[in-house]
Amino acid sequence: MLPTSLDEAVEALAASPAAVPVAGGTDLMEAVNAGRLRPAALIGLGRITELRGWRYEDGGTAVLGAGLTLARMDRPDFAALIPALADAARTAGPPQTRNVGTLGGNIATAAPAGDTLPVLAALEASVTLARPGVTREVPVSHLLTGLDPMRPGELLTWVRVPLLNAPQVFLKATGRSGPSRATASVALVLDPARRAVRCAVGAVAPVPLRPLEAEAWVAGCIDWDARGEEGVPAIDPAAAAAFGEYVASACVPDGYGGDAASGLPAEGPTAEALRLRRTVAVLARRALGRALK
Amino acid sequence: MTNHPVHPVDERPCASYTLRVNGFERPVTDAWIGESLLYVLRERLGLAGAKNGCEQGECGACSVQVDGQLVAGCLVPAALAADSEISTVEGLSAGGAASDVQQALADSGAVQCGYCTPGMAMAVHDLLQRNHRPSEVEARQALCGNLCRCTGYRSALAAVQTVADARSAALLEAEEAAAEGVGEAAEPAAADASAQGRQAPVQAPAPAEPEVPDLPVYQDAWTETAAAGEVPVFGNDDSGWIVAQPFEAPQAFDTPQPFEAPQPFDTPQPFEAPQAFDQPQAYEAAQGFEAAQHFEGTRMPGPAHPAQPAGGYEPSPTAVGTGVGVGVIPPQGYPGYEATAYGPGTVYASGATYEPTPAHGTSAPGAPFEGTPAHGTPYEPTPAHGTPYGTPAQGTPYPGYPDQQYAGTPYEGAGYEGTPYDRASYDGVGYDGTVYEPAPAAPYDATPAHGLRLPEDDHA
Ligand SMILES: Cc1cc2nc3c(=O)[nH]c(=O)nc-3n(C[C@H](O)[C@H](O)[C@H](O)COP(=O)(O)OP(=O)(O)OC[C@H]3O[C@@H](n4cnc5c(N)ncnc54)[C@H](O)[C@@H]3O)c2cc1C
Ligand code: FES
Ligand code: FES
Numbered sequence: 001m002l003p004t005s006l007d008e009a010v011e012a013l014a015a016s017p018a019a020v021p022v023a024g025g026t027d028l029m030e031a032v033n034a035g036r037l038r039p040a041a042l043i044g045l046g047r048i049t050e051l052r053g054w055r056y057e058d059g060g061t062a063v064l065g066a067g068l069t070l071a072r073m074d075r076p077d078f079a080a081l082i083p084a085l086a087d088a089a090r091t092a093g094p095p096q097t098r099n100v101g102t103l104g105g106n107i108a109t110a111a112p113a114g115d116t117l118p119v120l121a122a123l124e125a126s127v128t129l130a131r132p133g134v135t136r137e138v139p140v141s142h143l144l145t146g147l148d149p150m151r152p153g154e155l156l157t158w159v160r161v162p163l164l165n166a167p168q169v170f171l172k173a174t175g176r177s178g179p180s181r182a183t184a185s186v187a188l189v190l191d192p193a194r195r196a197v198r199c200a201v202g203a204v205a206p207v208p209l210r211p212l213e214a215e216a217w218v219a220g221c222i223d224w225d226a227r228g229e230e231g232v233p234a235i236d237p238a239a240a241a242a243f244g245e246y247v248a249s250a251c252v253p254d255g256y257g258g259d260a261a262s263g264l265p266a267e268g269p270t271a272e273a274l275r276l277r278r279t280v281a282v283l284a285r286r287a288l289g290r291a292l293k
Numbered sequence: 294m295t296n297h298p299v300h301p302v303d304e305r306p307c308a309s310y311t312l313r314v315n316g317f318e319r320p321v322t323d324a325w326i327g328e329s330l331l332y333v334l335r336e337r338l339g340l341a342g343a344k345n346g347c348e349q350g351e352c353g354a355c356s357v358q359v360d361g362q363l364v365a366g367c368l369v370p371a372a373l374a375a376d377s378e379i380s381t382v383e384g385l386s387a388g389g390a391a392s393d394v395q396q397a398l399a400d401s402g403a404v405q406c407g408y409c410t411p412g413m414a415m416a417v418h419d420l421l422q423r424n425h426r427p428s429e430v431e432a433r434q435a436l437c438g439n440l441c442r443c444t445g446y447r448s449a450l451a452a453v454q455t456v457a458d459a460r461s462a463a464l465l466e467a468e469e470a471a472a473e474g475v476g477e478a479a480e481p482a483a484a485d486a487s488a489q490g491r492q493a494p495v496q497a498p499a500p501a502e503p504e505v506p507d508l509p510v511y512q513d514a515w516t517e518t519a520a521a522g523e524v525p526v527f528g529n530d531d532s533g534w535i536v537a538q539p540f541e542a543p544q545a546f547d548t549p550q551p552f553e554a555p556q557p558f559d560t561p562q563p564f565e566a567p568q569a570f571d572q573p574q575a576y577e578a579a580q581g582f583e584a585a586q587h588f589e590g591t592r593m594p595g596p597a598h599p600a601q602p603a604g605g606y607e608p609s610p611t612a613v614g615t616g617v618g619v620g621v622i623p624p625q626g627y628p629g630y631e632a633t634a635y636g637p638g639t640v641y642a643s644g645a646t647y648e649p650t651p652a653h654g655t656s657a658p659g660a661p662f663e664g665t666p667a668h669g670t671p672y673e674p675t676p677a678h679g680t681p682y683g684t685p686a687q688g689t690p691y692p693g694y695p696d697q698q699y700a701g702t703p704y705e706g707a708g709y710e711g712t713p714y715d716r717a718s719y720d721g722v723g724y725d726g727t728v729y730e731p732a733p734a735a736p737y738d739a740t741p742a743h744g745l746r747l748p749e750d751d752h753a
Contacts, residue, residue, distance in 0.1 A: 002373060022370060026350055029368040032327045033348040040306060042326055044373040094438020095416075096365040097350050178437050 002044040006051060006130070010155055012043050014132045017153045019043045023067060024100035026093070027109040051104070051157065054078075064159040066104025066127075070116075071095070073103065082161055084122070084168035084187050088115040091172050094179045104156045110144055110207070113181035117144060118202030119170050120159070121210060122187040128158040144207045166190040167291040171283045172202075184279045186247070188287035195224050199287070201251040201280055211250035218243040218288065227292060234292040244285030248277035310375040314338065315384030321371065330374050331355040331366035334381060342382035342411045346440070353439035356412040356419075357381045363419040365438075382411040385418055393459060394418050397452035405443035413439050417453050426457055 003009040013019060019041035022028050031037040045051065051067035062081060070089040072078065079086035092098060092106070092115040106116045107127060120140045127143060128135050131154050140159075142148040150156065168189035172182045185202035197219045200208045221239040226232040257272025269277070309322040312333070319338050329348070334340045334357070346354035348367045355366035358380040366381075385392040391399065394417045395410075404410050413436065420427055420435035427435065432453045436446060 002376070022373060024368075025370055025373070026365075026368045029329055029370060030349050032370075033329060033367060037327075038304070039327055042370055042373060044370075046373065093350070094353060094365075095435060096353055096356055096363055096438045097368065099362040100359075100364050100369075 001042070002047045004047045004049075006048055006155075006157060009043060009045060009048055010130050010132050013153055013155055016041055016043075021045055021155060023102040023105040023108075024069065024097070026097040026101040027105055027111070045102075045104075045155075046100075054081075056163075057160070060163045060165075062161050062163055064103060064161060066102060066107075066156045066158065068103045070098035070101045070103070070106070074098070081163065082119075082123070082168070084119045084170040084189060085116060085161070087170035088119045088172075088185075088187070091115055091170075091174075091179070091182075103159060107140070107143070107159070108150065108156055111181075112206050113185075113203040115170070115172060115182060115185060115202065118185055118187040118200035118208040119168075119189075120161070121200035121202075121208040122168075122189045122198045123161050123164075124198065125159055125161045127156055128160070129154045130157045131155075141210075164189060164191055164193075166192050167293075169287040169290045171287050171290075173279050173283060184276060184283060186280065186283040186287045188284070188291055190227075190291050192224065192227070195219060195222075197222070197288070197291075199247060199284065201247065201284070204251055204256075204276060204280065209251045211247045214243060214246035214250055214284075217246065222292065235288065237289075240285050240288050240292075241281075243288055244281035244283075245277075247284040248279075248281035251280055252277045308372045310372055312338070312371065312374060312379055313377070314340065314379045315381060324371065326370065326372045328371050329367045330357065330359070330369040330371040330379070333371040334366060334379075340381055340383055343415075344408055344411055346408065346412075351440070352409070352412070353416060354409055354412040356415040356439065358415065358419060361422075363416060382414055385414060392418070393456050394421070394452070397455040397459075398449060401448040401452040401455060403441075403444055403448035403452055409439060409441040409443075413441065413449055417449065417456065420453065421456060421460070425461065427453060 001012060003012050009021070013021060020028065020037075020039040021043045023045045028037070028039075032039065045067055048067055051065035052069070052072070054062055054064040054068060057063050070092050073086050073089035075086075089098065089103075093101060103116055106114050107120070110117065117140075121144070124139070124141070126137050126139045128137055129150060131151075135157070137160070138148045143150065166189070168187070170185065170187045172185040174180045175183055182203040184204050186199065187202065187208075188197065188199045190197060197215050198210070199215050200210050202208045218235075218239065221235055221243075223232070223234050227234040252269075252273050254269040254273055256270060256276060258270045306326050307323045308326050309320070309324070312319045312321060312330075314334070321333055321337055324333060324337060328337075331343055331345055331348075334343055335345070343357055343366050344354035345367065346352035350365045350368045353365065356363055357366040357369075358364070358378075359369060359374055360377045385395060392414075395414050398404055398410060398414060398417070403413065416436050416439050420432065424431060424435075429450065432450050433446070436449060436453075439449075441449065
């Protein structure tokens with residue numbers, strides 16, 4: 001069924017709790033085609049126009065509809081608003097899936113390689129979950145880590161993102177040059193008002209990771225007053241490189257890729273850990289460099 | 294994380310609905326709600342144009358438009374597309390004639406097995422609807438969700454440019470005609486038709502035979518601008534170009550004859566009907582393209598050929614769609630093409646027969662006769678898209694072989710035994726000791742998406 005308003009959809013989901021909401025269907029149909037899912041009923045969210053755009057809220061917040069497509073987020077007006085999210089959306093799959101795949105679907109799927117997730121984590125966004133007559137606001141980090149998961153019959157409706165009006169970068173490493181899922185990704189946003197750097201690493205763990213100590217450390221290394229001035233480096237290149245290493249070792253454990261079951265005492269980091277750390281370090285260093293350029 | 298039900302009530306819930314496909318209402322009865330649009334189109338409605346390559350959204354063979362958006366048909370629940378406008382590849386061709394996009398794909402040699410072609414045609418059609426003058430980067434990005442395992446993408450990219458050129462030429466002409474006040478109703482119709490992706494009516498300049506105004510559409514970094522009639526072979530002046538003499542350069546011109554039989558075109562769908570291919574014009578253009586590909590693949594540094602005199606032949610005026618990839622395709626039908634005895638299985642003086650080199654330059658550079666995958670000789674697959682790894686990719690000069698190794702190259706010699714490549718590989722004579730340093734292990738971050746390297750990547 002194809003409800004045309006949010007209320008209708010929420011009611012429909014409450015009326016038939018076994019039904020599956022379908023936004024773009026790109027993750028859902030993949031599971032159906034592969035035989036991993038047999039839906040009892042489908043509730044199409046594509047006709048709910050109110051969820052396909054965004055609005056502004058007092059206090060410098062953008063409220064993004066869950067039905068915002070990845071392709072829409074790549075357009076210049078949105079990219080001017082939340083550049084890192086636009087960058088993430090641009091790299092999330094081929095045009096055929098970005099045309100219909102949505103922000104809400106990306107969050108609800110919560111795949112380790114979900115590209116919007118590290119950005120939302122770095123931005124400290126929150127989501128609104130709706131049931132008939134009730135809504136609740138959950139930080140994205142709580143939702144993703146399972147501290148406060150989505151409950152049956154709930155619909156993800158809005159995503160609240162603070163507007164920082166400062167450079168932000170999303171970088172992603174993939175296994176091939178065409179569109180593909182991330183092997184590692186880094187989202188980095190500057191918060192000049194608080195003189196803070198916020199960074200999240202995606203795809204290396206089931207949920208995006210925040211290297212909080214590295215963030216705090218590098219914020220102290222940045223010459224915030226020189227930022228944006230012509231010809232003055234806002235950060236020592238060596239500090240930027242060290243930040244990369246710091247982030248990488250914080251997010252990739254020594255035993256990464258090792259066989260935990262075999263229980264062999266790990267002698268230093270595994271080869272996989274070293275390789276992934278290198279990738280993450282380069283991404284983080286570059287992201288910082290670009291944000292401060 | 295997702296709130297899927299664990300135990301569905303009904304094991305196989307079904308629905309009946311009506312799809313609007315290419316402007317026609319098509320009822321679907323009692324279909325399982327999990328059926329994809331691709332499945333319903335192919336199995337229930339008999340529209341087999343869209344292909345099932347993966348059912349996972351990866352390959353793009355199932356591309357269709359839903360409400361004007363290009364989507365993967367395999368990922369659309371058909372039941373939810375009920376009040377949408379669906380266009381498929383069958384709708385591209387009005388009255389059974391291939392659309393300009395389809396014709397250009399065929400002419401530029403973008404079709405080998407043809408499995409990717411319906412999806413590719415939809416993607417090109419969709420791109421040109423949104424963007425009448427796509428740049429190469431835009432075209433690559435638009436086609437990046439369409440995998441082709443036979444041909445590669447260069448000829449498809451060339452087809453994009455051919456159609457864009459032809460349409461804007463048609464549009465311009467129509468505007469001019471309208472400005473002159475000659476025609477009343479015909480010209481706008483022509484302009485409209487060409488914008489719609491159809492062949493313009495006859496009164497408009499036929500896009501089937503445009504004059505292919507500027508040539509190389511997509512060039513590799515190593516090429517320089519070439520004029521019509523030049524064949525991309527490696528020259529002795531390092532420019533990457535010499536003017537070819539009709540088939541004095543033998544070995545590469547052995548086309549695997551992809552168009553021999555119209556076997557991939559199995560269904561009576563408009564595009565797949567072989568009518569696009571039984572025109573000798575399409576066939577020859579494709580053949581020419583293959584030939585060019587081979588040259589590219591087997592190009593060697595150093596003075597491989599004596600430079601050929603320019604002006605050996607005239608570019609054929611009907612060279613539709615030959616502005617392909619590597620620049621320009623040798624005009625079809627030039628003297629001696631058919632007669633040249635360099636087909637597969639040709640027996641050379643040494644007694645060795647020649648096997649076709651696989652297309653796309655997959656053979657090791659500098660080894661035109663050996664080391665090709667066809668012989669089972671181990672070879673290093675070149676990383677895609679010129680990734681700067683250790684393997685010398687296509688077009689990388691080979692510093693390991695001193696130039697004189699190539700004097701008197703295979704083109705003149707009769708046999709294979711004495712090719713410099715043999716010596717170089719087997720007894721080390723030829724190596725000047727240069728060792729290929731693999732790029733430092735940066736397996737993933739080195740290449741940003743789509744193979745585009747941004748300048749700031751090197752110093753962030
Ligand atoms: C070929 C291919 C490549 C891809 N590459 C990438 C990639 O590089 N990066 C990346 O991040 N993703 C990638 N994806 C995944 C996918 O495109 C995205 O995750 C997309 O954002 C999913 O959105 P959707 O609207 O299609 O979700 P759907 O498939 O419609 O839904 C996914 C799940 O979320 C639930 N859901 C959707 N909307 C809501 C809502 N409002 N409330 C509650 N539940 C909801 C559905 O019930 C379903 O369980 C790729 C997919 C494909 C097929
Ligand atoms: S079959 Fe749909 S993308 Fe491959
Ligand atoms: S897959 Fe593209 S022609 Fe065969």
